[in-house]
Amino acid sequence: MNLQDLRDELATHATSVDQHANDLLPGVKDKIRGTRRRRTFTALGVVAVLAAIAAGLVPTLRSTPPPPADPPQDFTRDGLTVPGMVGSDRLLKAWIGDRNQRNLSFSWTPATDSITIHANCSGDDGILGVRFKINGWYVGDAGCGAEPEAWSMDFGVLLRPDSPFWLSSPVGKPAKVTAELIDLRTRRPAGTNARIWFGIYSTNANPTANGVPTRMVPADADAYTKDGVVYRSKIGGDILAGAKVADPGRTEVRFSFTATGNRLILRDFCTANSGSDTTLPYSVSMRVGPGEPFLSTCGAYSTDAGTGSSITIKSPVPAGQRVDVVAQIVPSQKNGPAVPPDARLGMGIYFEGDQQMVDGVSLPEQTEVSGYVYKLADLKTAPGPAGHVSIDTPADKPYVIAYGGSTIGTGHFEAGLSVGKSETGRNVASADGLGVGWDPHGAGPADRATMTISGDKPTKGTLILAIYVPV
Numbered sequence: 001m002n003l004q005d006l007r008d009e010l011a012t013h014a015t016s017v018d019q020h021a022n023d024l025l026p027g028v029k030d031k032i033r034g035t036r037r038r039r040t041f042t043a044l045g046v047v048a049v050l051a052a053i054a055a056g057l058v059p060t061l062r063s064t065p066p067p068p069a070d071p072p073q074d075f076t077r078d079g080l081t082v083p084g085m086v087g088s089d090r091l092l093k094a095w096i097g098d099r100n101q102r103n104l105s106f107s108w109t110p111a112t113d114s115i116t117i118h119a120n121c122s123g124d125d126g127i128l129g130v131r132f133k134i135n136g137w138y139v140g141d142a143g144c145g146a147e148p149e150a151w152s153m154d155f156g157v158l159l160r161p162d163s164p165f166w167l168s169s170p171v172g173k174p175a176k177v178t179a180e181l182i183d184l185r186t187r188r189p190a191g192t193n194a195r196i197w198f199g200i201y202s203t204n205a206n207p208t209a210n211g212v213p214t215r216m217v218p219a220d221a222d223a224y225t226k227d228g229v230v231y232r233s234k235i236g237g238d239i240l241a242g243a244k245v246a247d248p249g250r251t252e253v254r255f256s257f258t259a260t261g262n263r264l265i266l267r268d269f270c271t272a273n274s275g276s277d278t279t280l281p282y283s284v285s286m287r288v289g290p291g292e293p294f295l296s297t298c299g300a301y302s303t304d305a306g307t308g309s310s311i312t313i314k315s316p317v318p319a320g321q322r323v324d325v326v327a328q329i330v331p332s333q334k335n336g337p338a339v340p341p342d343a344r345l346g347m348g349i350y351f352e353g354d355q356q357m358v359d360g361v362s363l364p365e366q367t368e369v370s371g372y373v374y375k376l377a378d379l380k381t382a383p384g385p386a387g388h389v390s391i392d393t394p395a396d397k398p399y400v401i402a403y404g405g406s407t408i409g410t411g412h413f414e415a416g417l418s419v420g421k422s423e424t425g426r427n428v429a430s431a432d433g434l435g436v437g438w439d440p441h442g443a444g445p446a447d448r449a450t451m452t453i454s455g456d457k458p459t460k461g462t463l464i465l466a467i468y469v470p471v
Contacts, residue, residue: 075199082199086118086151089201096197102189103180104196110171113161114205118151119198120144123191126183130196131277132157133178135169138277141184142198161205162216164271164300167228168342187278206371211442213398215371217304229269229346231306236373237353237366238265240306242325245269245346251329251339253347261319262351264288265312269305269346270298272329272339281336286347287326289316298329305346307368312352325349359406359462361436367400367468369440374400374468384408384461388452391465393419395446400438401425402466403451407433411456415463420447433461 072084075094082094092111097104102123119130119142129141142157159165169175179198183190206215219225222233224243231243241264242257272282280297287293294311301308317323327347329339354365358381366375377399382389384405393399403417404427415434417425419441427437451465 080120080195080197082197083118083151086116086199086201089116089118089203092200092202094197094199097195099195100193101196102191102194103178105176105178107174107176109174110169112202113159113163113166113171114203115159116201116203117142117157117198118201119157119196120151121181121191121194121196123181123194125192126190127185128191128194129182129184130198131180131182131187133275134165135175137165137169137274139165141182141277143184158203160216160302162302162304164229164269164274164303164344167271167303167344208442211398211444212370212440213372213442217371224348226346227344229303229305229344231267231346231348232304235306235350236368237364238306238350239353241323241349241351243305243346243348244325244327245305246344248344249341251343251345253327253345254325255347256322256324257349259315259317259319259321259323260351261315263312263314264316265310265350265352266294266296267306267308267310267348267350268296268298268327269300269308269344269348270329271300272343272345273298274300275340279332281332282339282343283330283332284345284347285326285328285330286311287324288313288349289323289325291316293326295330297332300344306348306350358464361404361406361433361462361464363402363436363464363466366471367402367438369400369438369468372398373471375471376466377469378467380465382463384453384458384463386463387458388450389463389465390448390450391467393441393447393449393467394469395444397443397469398441399470400440400468401449402436402438402468403427403449403464404434404436405463406461408453408458408461408463409456410459413453413455413458416452416454417449418452419449434463436464 072091074084075082077096080096082091082096084091121128121130121144128144131141132139139159140157179196180189181191181194181196182188208214217232219230220233224231226245229245231240233240242255244253244255246253266286266288268284268286270284273280282298284296284298285293286296296309296311299309325347327345329343329345355362356365356376363376366373378391380389380391401417403425404415413429415427416423417439425437425439427434449465451463
């Protein structure tokens with residue numbers, strides 16, 4: 001089965017597969033609908049990651065000696081090869097398991113915090129992948145594909161220096177790694193006549209995808225920082241109102257701020273679900289001022305916590321009044337399990353920056369994508385029944401396309417985005433409308449971007465297409 005077959009089959013079964021922040025397929029862009037906004041990811045996958053040099057391997061595991069300084073050599077055993085180089089990623093360590101060995105467990109000590117794992121596996125049944133955990137932290141799945149596709153850069157697995165994983169498993173400290181062959185549909189151990197082989201690679205700490213610039217933004221002088229978790233004072237056009245990070249193991253934070261009248265962006269940071277790859281047993285309850293609390297799935301994707309998932313709400317009180325905030329880790333279901341003793345919780349609230357409203361849909365005047373700030377430069381709209389809208393893209397500079405719209409009717413609608421002849425994004429409408437999706441691009445020649453609605457025929461509303469360029 002090649003990678004396209006894998007992707008097609010996974011799409012067919014998508015409704016029955018539990019999703020996790022570290023999804024198998026790279027290049028999936030988060031959709032932003034209504035007031036729910038999530039961090040924009042580039043085409044890099046965020047699925048599974050391991051680190052550096054291993055020690056104390058299990059007896060059946062075959063390992064390479066330390067790699068030569070330059071260049072890294074391929075490692076081959078029984079006709080299987082772990083490449084010395086995958087794009088610009090350099091092999092640090094390689095393993096090829098024995099036949100019918102469906103799981104591995106070993107100790108290793110990371111030497112760097114910018115690491116990728118490239119892996120492959122084989123077996124007779126199921127849609128197979130390798131599930132990795134480190135110190136009980138689920139770091140993701142590496143899918144199995146036909147050579148050489150499994151070793152391609154966009155099918156790799158990345159752990160950047162800003163991963164919350166490093167808070168509990170720092171560089172230089174031994175850690176336990178488990179690798180298990182599973183059926184990606186059922187999430188259960190699988191595979192007869194199975195075999196696993198993979199490599200741990202050093203990788204660029206600021207990778208790019210399709211030429212899109214990416215960086216980790218350092219904490220500014222006015223940022224809130226505690227125990228390695230950062231809430232920067234400004235993200236895009238949004239200004240920090242207040243933040244608090246609890247001590248490890250504490251499940252509640254409290255703080256206050258003074259309202260300005262602007263809408264509020266709630267950004268939680270929570271690691272309690274880090275051990276789970278299927279059901280997510282914990283949520284974060286966020287009470288902001290009077291009224292009922294808001295619930296968010298517990299998750300932590302970066303120690304730059306202001307760039308994580310978010311909920312946008314109206315200001316609960318008029319400008320000038322005090323707002324009290326309480327955030328707690330809570331079970332997602334009644335009588336759920338106790339919170340892990342090493343769980344970390346943070347909460348940050350931002351005042352929303354200036355917005356441009358189009359038929360009830362908010363477009364920020366400034367936004368941050370992959371560590372860089374972009375400003376709204378061009379905006380095109382069309383009536384929903386038109387079914388499409390187009391806009392020119394700029395030449396010789398990176399840019400971001402915002403695409404979507406308001407409620408365009410009753411039924412099933414999908415917004416497909418293409419630049420030139422290539423489809424680059426797809427957004428599925430919810431009951432609240434198309435919302436806004438984000439699609440970043442690297443510098444290149446000028447082109448024409450078009451959003452086209454498929455599914456049922458729109459009967460109302462507005463289609464939106466906007467271009468953002470670097471500030």
